[in-house]
Amino acid sequence: MSDGMIEFRKEFFADERDDTLNEIGKPTRRQDILGHVTGRSPFYDDHLFQGLLHMRCARSPHHAARIRRIDTSEAERTPGVVRVLIGRDVPLNLNTLLSLLDFGIDDEPVLATDRVRYRGEPVAAVVADSEATARAAAAKVRVEWEVLPHVLDVEEAIRPGAPVVLDIYPGNRFIYHGKYDHQKLRYGDVEAALRAADHVVEGRYQMSPIEQAPIETCGAIAAPETNDRFVCYSSTQALFFSLATSSKLLRLPSSRLHFIGGTVGGGFGGKVDSIHEPLAILGAMLTGRPCKYMWDREEEMQVGAPRGAERWYISDGVMRDGRIVARKFVGYFDSGAYTRLSSYAIIKAVGHLPGPYTIPNVSADVSCVYTNRTPATAMRGFGITGVDFAIEAHMDKVAEVVGMNPIDFRILNAYRDGDMKAHRRSAKNCALIECCQVVAEKAGVQLSNAARTASSRQGGGGDRGRLPAHTALDQSGRVEGFDTGSYARKAGQRPATQHQVPAPVAARASPATQAASVQSRPRVEETRVAPSASQTTQQPAPPQQHPAPPSAPPRSGPIRFSSLSGFRRR
Amino acid sequence: MTPAVETYATLAEAARAMASGDGVYLAGGTLLMRAVNAGEVPRRIIRTTDRTLREIAPVGDAVRIGAGVTMVELLQNRELAFLHAAARQVGGPQIRAMGTVGGNLFAPHPYGDLAVALLALGARVVMAGQAGARPLADLLRDRARTGLVAAIECPRPRDARSFGFLKVSRVHPRGASVVSIGAHLPREGGRIRGARIAFGAMGAAPLQASAAERALEGQALDAAAIARAGAVAAQGIDPPSDSLASSWYRREVSGVHLRRLLESMERG
Amino acid sequence: MAKKPVTFTLNGTERAAFADPGQNLLDLLRRGVGDLTPKYGCAQGGCGACTVLIDGAPHLSCLVLGETVEGRAVETAAGLSGAALHPLQEAFMVHFAAQCGYCTPGMLMAAKALLDQTPKPTREEVEEAISGNLCRCTGYEPIIAAILSVANGSVRA
Numbered sequence: 004m005s006d007g008m009i010e011f012r013k014e015f016f017a018d019e020r021d022d023t024l025n026e027i028g029k030p031t032r033r034q035d036i037l038g039h040v041t042g043r044s045p046f047y048d049d050h051l052f053q054g055l056l057h058m059r060c061a062r063s064p065h066h067a068a069r070i071r072r073i074d075t076s077e078a079e080r081t082p083g084v085v086r087v088l089i090g091r092d093v094p095l096n097l098n099t100l101l102s103l104l105d106f107g108i109d110d111e112p113v114l115a116t117d118r119v120r121y122r123g124e125p126v127a128a129v130v131a132d133s134e135a136t137a138r139a140a141a142a143k144v145r146v147e148w149e150v151l152p153h154v155l156d157v158e159e160a161i162r163p164g165a166p167v168v169l170d171i172y173p174g175n176r177f178i179y180h181g182k183y184d185h186q187k188l189r190y191g192d193v194e195a196a197l198r199a200a201d202h203v204v205e206g207r208y209q210m211s212p213i214e215q216a217p218i219e220t221c222g223a224i225a226a227p228e229t230n231d232r233f234v235c236y237s238s239t240q241a242l243f244f245s246l247a248t249s250s251k252l253l254r255l256p257s258s259r260l261h262f263i264g265g266t267v268g269g270g271f272g273g274k275v276d277s278i279h280e281p282l283a284i285l286g287a288m289l290t291g292r293p294c295k296y297m298w299d300r301e302e303e304m305q306v307g308a309p310r311g312a313e314r315w316y317i318s319d320g321v322m323r324d325g326r327i328v329a330r331k332f333v334g335y336f337d338s339g340a341y342t343r344l345s346s347y348a349i350i351k352a353v354g355h356l357p358g359p360y361t362i363p364n365v366s367a368d369v370s371c372v373y374t375n376r377t378p379a380t381a382m383r384g385f386g387i388t389g390v391d392f393a394i395e396a397h398m399d400k401v402a403e404v405v406g407m408n409p410i411d412f413r414i415l416n417a418y419r420d421g422d423m424k425a426h427r428r429s430a431k432n433c434a435l436i437e438c439c440q441v442v443a444e445k446a447g448v449q450l451s452n453a454a455r456t457a458s459s460r461q462g463g464g465g466d467r468g469r470l471p472a473h474t475a476l477d478q479s480g481r482v483e484g485f486d487t488g489s490y491a492r493k494a495g496q497r498p499a500t501q502h503q504v505p506a507p508v509a510a511r512a513s514p515a516t517q518a519a520s521v522q523s524r525p526r527v528e529e530t531r532v533a534p535s536a537s538q539t540t541q542q543p544a545p546p547q548q549h550p551a552p553p554s555a556p557p558r559s560g561p562i563r564f565s566s567l568s569g570f571r572r573r
Numbered sequence: 574m575t576p577a578v579e580t581y582a583t584l585a586e587a588a589r590a591m592a593s594g595d596g597v598y599l600a601g602g603t604l605l606m607r608a609v610n611a612g613e614v615p616r617r618i619i620r621t622t623d624r625t626l627r628e629i630a631p632v633g634d635a636v637r638i639g640a641g642v643t644m645v646e647l648l649q650n651r652e653l654a655f656l657h658a659a660a661r662q663v664g665g666p667q668i669r670a671m672g673t674v675g676g677n678l679f680a681p682h683p684y685g686d687l688a689v690a691l692l693a694l695g696a697r698v699v700m701a702g703q704a705g706a707r708p709l710a711d712l713l714r715d716r717a718r719t720g721l722v723a724a725i726e727c728p729r730p731r732d733a734r735s736f737g738f739l740k741v742s743r744v745h746p747r748g749a750s751v752v753s754i755g756a757h758l759p760r761e762g763g764r765i766r767g768a769r770i771a772f773g774a775m776g777a778a779p780l781q782a783s784a785a786e787r788a789l790e791g792q793a794l795d796a797a798a799i800a801r802a803g804a805v806a807a808q809g810i811d812p813p814s815d816s817l818a819s820s821w822y823r824r825e826v827s828g829v830h831l832r833r834l835l836e837s838m839e840r841g
Numbered sequence: 842m843a844k845k846p847v848t849f850t851l852n853g854t855e856r857a858a859f860a861d862p863g864q865n866l867l868d869l870l871r872r873g874v875g876d877l878t879p880k881y882g883c884a885q886g887g888c889g890a891c892t893v894l895i896d897g898a899p900h901l902s903c904l905v906l907g908e909t910v911e912g913r914a915v916e917t918a919a920g921l922s923g924a925a926l927h928p929l930q931e932a933f934m935v936h937f938a939a940q941c942g943y944c945t946p947g948m949l950m951a952a953k954a955l956l957d958q959t960p961k962p963t964r965e966e967v968e969e970a971i972s973g974n975l976c977r978c979t980g981y982e983p984i985i986a987a988i989l990s991v992a993n994g995s996v997r998a
């Protein structure tokens with residue numbers, strides 16, 4: 004086995020890529036490095052403006068509270084303060100980031116007006132002629148709070164009687180496809196396979212929120228231009244997202260917004276939430292002067308959206324010989340007080356399950372749960388990193404139960420080219436086995452003969468490449484009152500309008516009502532697998548020695564995973 | 574909201590300006606400017622350019638260190654080699670170039686690593702405009718409105734091996750203290766006489782571990798005495814909880830780290 | 842409150858500015874003088890992105906009261922290169938020692954402070970010298986390699 008990356012590519016992906024690539028494997032310079040080493044790369048704060056104003060927010064000290072009154076008069080009287088913004092100054096004071104992609108219900112105000120849902124949520128924005136004045140005046144915004152009960156743990160949040168974070172989600176869970184209070188994955192019959200397994204191994208895994216902690220704090224500077232436009236320099240990682248979000252919230256055609264960005268002082272996913280631009284531009288609109296809204300370090304850490312906390316329960320059914328026959332996930336993403344990107348992170352996570360292994364029966368119920376914590380957002384591999392930690396920790400645990408060395412165990416269960424994955428797409432370019440072999444070699448781990456000679460390109464496909472003959476379906480978590488026609492909209496609702504509280508939702512339906520809804524609504528869209536009469540449990544086919552003949556009965560073809568709208572037939 | 578900054582040519586003038594009580598003295602600024610940046614702005618900031626604050630001079634068997642001496646200046650002075658281990662552990666290079674000995678006496682938890690060493694050595698502080706010196710331990714007990722420190726007089730340990738310093742932090746080489754420990758154990762005829770052990774990050778300010786001091790007093794520095802000192806290290810001490818360590822954790826590990834320090838001193 | 846005139850040299854050139862009361866040097870350099878190379882990362886002394894040299898020693902400009910640089914010599918990353926790049930800049934390019942580049946000006950100044958004093962540092966001395974500077978992107982190894990390569994005279998290795 005060779006060490007070099009290039010050789011590795013040639014060995015395993017020779018037929019996948021042609022050899023006209025002429026940069027990979029050679030050192031090259033970043034195109035922006037000269038700017039970096041001379042200190043001339045223009046970060047958003049590296050633009051000087053005459054008469055720049057500084058914006059700073061007054062924030063909630065409570066996890067949850069009703070706002071009885073906001074009194075900005077003392078802040079306004081502070082010398083140097085030019086303007087104090089509150090929620091009603093924002094033309095459209097309600098948004099969800101992915102509404103631009105018709106994904107989710109507007110749930111988050113730019114400046115809270117009647118309620119706050121996490122500590123640090125902004126209620127007013129002071130615009131002043133210096134940073135120090137803005138800071139001092141923000142401390143003078145008086146808010147009359149009625150403190151409300153709060154919930155900070157995902158499983159407490161979904162218990163009956165838990166404080167409701169967002170009225171539009173009375174069960175404290177995001178609604179998927181307008182139908183379910185969680186994202187489902189059903190592939191084969193997990194419960195039957197667990198019953199048939201030699202061992203069932205369970206595990207609970209949890210990770211805390213992680214702050215991206217870029218060295219450059221998030222922010223934006225906006226200024227009126229002479230052509231009736233506003234220029235906006237931003238730290239955003241998603242310039243056009245920020246542009247469209249600002250356009251939506253400010254009710255300004257995007258042609259009046261001139262966004263400049265692309266030089267980001269570290270993002271890691273934490274600079275996609277378009278929090279700063281709308282307020283900075285609004286400050287510039289309402290004062291006619293350049294306006295900067297920049298978080299200080301404390302804000303970055305307290306209210307900067309982190310990688311959200313996750314909790315995972317995994318149950319594996321495993322045979323004595325080490326083959327995993329079933330894997331069941333129950334997962335909770337802590338979205339914090341608003342949706343931001345967590346709903347989407349879960350779509351990604353579920354598409355990734357059960358990890359890079361071929362397991363014939365897989366199910367997952369993954370909920371995007373609202374709590375009174377800082378809203379979560381993207382961070383490096385979001386949706387994937389957390390559950391991968393859970394999966395790989397669990398793999399070690401299961402390996403121990405069956406008495407195998409964990410690398411042998413991974414190779415035995417690794418997916419191979421041609422295998423069907425749980426999201427109904429066949430695997431190609433697999434390389435887990437080869438990675439494991441390299442790791443074993445480097446770590447001096449003695450592999451079994453079978454593992455040493457295994458290859459991602461052999462033994463896959465055939466029976467392993469077919470969809471399960473039977474997939475067990477259910478209607479747990481079915482909800483009413485949301486529009487199933489659109490991705491995740493509320494019934495009768497159009498984007499960019501104020502929301503109404505929905506009719507009672509069956510989010511916490513009793514088993515009886517759930518059963519009833521199964522009867523009344525047999526149609527199950529997201530798996531699109533024709534129910535089969537067969538009740539046989541899928542057993543994993545051992546890696547096959549000979550290519551299997553094409554499967555006889557025609558089945559639904561693999562379904563393509565589309566990153567936002569879920570599954571589509573190929 | 575905006576402070577008045579007053580710069581005086583002499584220490585005496587600065588001390589007089591401080592007397593009214595509404596001014597805050599600016600030394601290296603590593604703590605004071607951090608507060609100013611965060612909006613905690615004093616009405617008056619008082620500073621002096623008096624060079625005498627930067628002087629280091631022997632006085633009898635002690636060394637007089639001007640309050641304005643920075644960590645880097647201290648580290649460049651061979652007379653003060655016994656304090657180098659502690660000074661080297663204060664922040665990163667920039668903090669050491671800026672932060673002063675005087676400021677370190679006022680640093681809130683978990684800071685004040687140099688003060689821990691000075692406390693263990695029985696240093697005394699000289700206040701501007703006052704004759705004589707008072708024990709550092711007194712100043713550390715109540716640091717509010719003390720006036721202006723002109724210098725610190727730190728007794729030189731008679732034997733370099735009788736003084737040890739250890740800082741425990743999670744981030745190397747620059748973290749703040751989980752705990753820091755200074756131990757001065759002068760020996761007469763093989764017995765410890767006048768044991769002084771100081772802890773940092775175990776209270777609002779550096780403090781003495783009196784139970785451990787008593788356990789060592791009059792003893793030889795051997796395994797048994799070390800074990801006893803370690804066992805009682807946190808007695809009577811209620812360490813704070815912060816993002817680095819909980820109170821419980823500090824209480825649990827302080828004795829372990831004290832033992833390790835004493836063992837390394839025993840080995841010499 | 843009255844602004845205070847401050848005169849100092851910046852990268853060898855005499856400069857004058859008016860400091861607001863309580864204004865830190867970082868802000869004075871950036872907004873008062875227009876040298877945007879020192880960066881804001883925290884204003885708490887925690888990140889080192891604002892590192893400048895004052896009379897040759899590394900300082901956190903966010904914690905220096907602006908008016909106190911009266912008569913002193915301030916160096917920033919803006920002064921590192923003239924017609925040619927400083928060897929440290931070359932080395933940072935070759936060794937991929939910058940990703941987002943935000944920590945880079947401060948990192949370069951911390952490294953310069955070291956090499957000005959200790960032209961042949963050990964790896965430990967390099968680690969110590971940049972221990973007051975955070976980089977969230979690179980993982981430090983390329984930075985350490987870049988600084989050592991200047992000390993070894995092997996930048997172009």
Ligand SMILES: Cc1cc2nc3c(=O)[nH]c(=O)nc-3n(C[C@H](O)[C@H](O)[C@H](O)COP(=O)(O)OP(=O)(O)OC[C@H]3O[C@@H](n4cnc5c(N)ncnc54)[C@H](O)[C@@H]3O)c2cc1C
Pocket residue numbers: 597598599600601602603604605606607640641662663664665668671672673674675676677678679680683684685686687720721722723747748749750885886887
């Ligand atoms: C990032 C960072 C890391 C740090 N790491 C450490 C560390 O590892 N260990 C550690 O011990 N400390 C650490 N500190 C704290 C601090 O830098 C040092 O304690 C330093 O010695 C303080 O000195 P200064 O001159 O900067 O104080 P200043 O900020 O100037 O003053 C601090 C306080 O002391 C008062 N004061 C200063 N001098 C006198 C005087 N002569 N008389 C009366 N009052 C006075 C001031 O009025 C002020 O209230 C750190 C600070 C930062 C920002």
Ligand code: FES
Pocket residue numbers: 880881882883884885886887888889890891892901902903904
């Ligand atoms: S901005 Fe000065 S240390 Fe972070």
Ligand code: FES
Pocket residue numbers: 218268269938939940941942943944945975976977978979
């Ligand atoms: S290169 Fe991004 S912080 Fe260092």
